[in-house]
Amino acid sequence: MDALPVSGWIKDQLQALQDFVLLLAQAFSNIFRRPFYYDDVLLQMDTIGFGSLPIVILTGFFTGAVMALQLSSTLAQYGQIERTGELVSISLVRELGPVLSSLMVAGRNASGMASELGSMLVTEQLDAMRALGTDPLKKLVTPRLLATMIMNFFLTIVADLCGIFGGYVYSALAIGLDSRQFWSSAFYALDFHDLVQGLTKPVIFGIIVALVGCYYGLKARGGTQGVGRATTQSVVAASLLVIMSDFVISRAVITFLGK
Amino acid sequence: MRRGEARASLAFRKRRWGAGLPSRSDLRWSQLKVGILVAVAATVLLVVFFAMSSEAGLFRPKIHLISYVDNAADLRSGAVVDLQGVRIGNVLKVHLARHPPDPRLPVRIDMEVEANHRQWLRTDSLVSLGTTTFLGQALVNIQKGTPSSPPAVNGTVLKAAVATGISQLMVSSHTVLQNANELETRLGNILDQIQNGQGSIGRLIYSDVLYNRFNRIAHNVDMLTHDISSGQGTVGQLITNKSLYDKLNHTLDSLDQLLAQVRTGHGTAAMLINDPRLYRHFDQVSLNLNRILKAVNSSQGTLGELVNNRQLARKISSSVNNLDSLLAGIHAGKGTLGQLANNPTLYHNANALTVSLRNLVQAIRKQPKKYLTIHLKIF
Numbered sequence: 001m002d003a004l005p006v007s008g009w010i011k012d013q014l015q016a017l018q019d020f021v022l023l024l025a026q027a028f029s030n031i032f033r034r035p036f037y038y039d040d041v042l043l044q045m046d047t048i049g050f051g052s053l054p055i056v057i058l059t060g061f062f063t064g065a066v067m068a069l070q071l072s073s074t075l076a077q078y079g080q081i082e083r084t085g086e087l088v089s090i091s092l093v094r095e096l097g098p099v100l101s102s103l104m105v106a107g108r109n110a111s112g113m114a115s116e117l118g119s120m121l122v123t124e125q126l127d128a129m130r131a132l133g134t135d136p137l138k139k140l141v142t143p144r145l146l147a148t149m150i151m152n153f154f155l156t157i158v159a160d161l162c163g164i165f166g167g168y169v170y171s172a173l174a175i176g177l178d179s180r181q182f183w184s185s186a187f188y189a190l191d192f193h194d195l196v197q198g199l200t201k202p203v204i205f206g207i208i209v210a211l212v213g214c215y216y217g218l219k220a221r222g223g224t225q226g227v228g229r230a231t232t233q234s235v236v237a238a239s240l241l242v243i244m245s246d247f248v249i250s251r252a253v254i255t256f257l258g259k
Numbered sequence: 260m261r262r263g264e265a266r267a268s269l270a271f272r273k274r275r276w277g278a279g280l281p282s283r284s285d286l287r288w289s290q291l292k293v294g295i296l297v298a299v300a301a302t303v304l305l306v307v308f309f310a311m312s313s314e315a316g317l318f319r320p321k322i323h324l325i326s327y328v329d330n331a332a333d334l335r336s337g338a339v340v341d342l343q344g345v346r347i348g349n350v351l352k353v354h355l356a357r358h359p360p361d362p363r364l365p366v367r368i369d370m371e372v373e374a375n376h377r378q379w380l381r382t383d384s385l386v387s388l389g390t391t392t393f394l395g396q397a398l399v400n401i402q403k404g405t406p407s408s409p410p411a412v413n414g415t416v417l418k419a420a421v422a423t424g425i426s427q428l429m430v431s432s433h434t435v436l437q438n439a440n441e442l443e444t445r446l447g448n449i450l451d452q453i454q455n456g457q458g459s460i461g462r463l464i465y466s467d468v469l470y471n472r473f474n475r476i477a478h479n480v481d482m483l484t485h486d487i488s489s490g491q492g493t494v495g496q497l498i499t500n501k502s503l504y505d506k507l508n509h510t511l512d513s514l515d516q517l518l519a520q521v522r523t524g525h526g527t528a529a530m531l532i533n534d535p536r537l538y539r540h541f542d543q544v545s546l547n548l549n550r551i552l553k554a555v556n557s558s559q560g561t562l563g564e565l566v567n568n569r570q571l572a573r574k575i576s577s578s579v580n581n582l583d584s585l586l587a588g589i590h591a592g593k594g595t596l597g598q599l600a601n602n603p604t605l606y607h608n609a610n611a612l613t614v615s616l617r618n619l620v621q622a623i624r625k626q627p628k629k630y631l632t633i634h635l636k637i638f
Binding site: 039042043045046049050053150151153154155157158160161187190191192193195199 | 281286289290292293296297299300301303304307308310311337
């Protein structure tokens with residue numbers, strides 16, 4: 001008797017994975033099929049990108065400042081305090097910038113996508129769209145996917161810059177580090193492997209955030225309560241997948257690029 | 260229910276876009292905001308990209324260099340390549356070569372460095388492996404070559420210097436530590452022996468025999484110096500007695516007078532030194548002697564004949580032999596001369612005759628008339 005619920009749970013998970021993969025395939029295939037909803041993409045880019053800018057800036061700035069605070073005290077024990085900028089820039093560009101900006105975007109936009117699509121689903125607006133000959137995936141999911149991919153890329157650059165700037169502000173004011181020394185060491189530490197790694201991740205994270213948000217929105221069941229549940233689940237799942245995929249991507253980049 | 264949800268959706272859209280769907284102005288405003296964000300982020304990315312490009316020399320021409328080492332020392336592809344401590348490139352590949360030129364150096368390092376450093380990159384430049392810091396990442400450091408060597412070109416194989424990385428340092432320090440341990444053990448044994456009073460140094464430190472000897476020597480030296488200072492003994496007299504000094508002084512005065520006389524030409528020695536006649540005499544003698552020797556050499560005169568005439572020499576030799584045989588016969592008592600030389604009878608007879616003659620003379624002197632009677636008869 002106990003085997004049935006477990007097998008049912010496994011079946012549900014496998015089916016969910018299948019639906020997610022199908023949604024991914026359809027959303028990407030819609031990018032290259034007419035009609036193109038440029039206005040929808042632009043509006044989503046505004047909502048997702050520019051709308052997330054304040055939290056990404058604040059998150060990046062204070063993360064960089066905190067890193068400078070923690071790292072400088074540790075580096076001072078080894079007499080390497082002048083390398084604070086180097087460590088802040090490498091950490092932000094490789095890991096923290098993409099991950100934190102993606103988590104902020106997930107928290108703000110995956111939930112928004114899930115609630116919006118879930119509301120449209122439960123109010124049968126999606127059915128109405130289908131009745132009018134509009135593909136809801138093409139009209140709703142693909143613009144969100146494109147907008148999240150593109151804007152997460154640029155938001156990560158902003159987050160990296162703000163993070164390094166936050167580290168610089170703390171280093172200059174609290175440690176008394178020379179600005180030229182900080183910025184030159186910050187740039188000197190970076191190489192193209194770091195940029196490739198740090199700018200590949202936000203694109204993939206954007207795909208994850210957009211598709212998870214849309215998936216949970218499109219799978220919302222049970223009226224407004226179901227929409228609320230889908231919203232929560234989408235944030236949790238998007239955050240977890242971002243962090244898990246971060247490990248996989250980092251490992252893959254180190255394997256292929258050697259660093 | 261559905262009507263309520265539809266109203267909620269409309270309210271949501273109104274909250275975002277005002278009444279109804281977004282207008283063209285809303286779209287343009289969104290477009291502007293997104294454009295600004297994208298432009299700022301793209302600018303930052305371009306600045307970083309070009310900063311890194313200028314730092315890494317991405318668009319500068321590169322040359323490919325090769326080096327073989329015995330141990331890669333954890334060097335990886337992408338590691339920094341420095342020239343005199345300045346970053347000029349990266350490691351492309353580190354691998355074990357199938358056919359290294361020297362079997363002792365099996366690790367091949369392929370490097371890509373900026374070509375505009377060929378002024379310093381020469382074929383005799385040396386490659387060494389090191390680390391950025393004591394525990395830092397491995398890197399390749401190239402020492403500049405000499406201007407007389409040709410510049411390195413694409414594919415040049417640079418010779419590897421003795422490695423100075425942390426691993427080599429650990430290996431060498433391990434040997435040093437082993438030697439230091441061994442030395443410490445030996446020194447400990449030596450110190451133990453010294454503490455036990457063994458060996459020369461141990462006895463020197465712990466035995467009082469040598470001290471006592473030194474003490475006696477010092478005492479004797481003290482007594483000796485006391486005796487000398489008091490004028491006892493030869494050395495003491497030498498130091499304290501003035502008579503030796505006076506004698507020496509007198510001797511020197513005499514010598515000085517003698518030299519003065521010699522200088523003024525008095526006496527035999529002075530004549531010997533100052534008078535040129537002796538020299539001339541010697542010169543004349545040497546000339547005469549030379550002339551005689553010439554005459555001898557040219558077989559003139561008796562001496563020349565004696566020296567140069569072989570026939571005469573043979574005759575003399577024969578005469579000498581004859582004389583020798585004659586003397587031998589005399590010595591053997593042969594013949595009259597032999598008897599004269601060896602037989603004492605003649606000597607004794609002659610001696611007796613002499614005695615008789617003396618007696619006769621004496622008798623004649625005493626009585627001349629007896630013996631010297633002249634009988635004159637005329638017819």
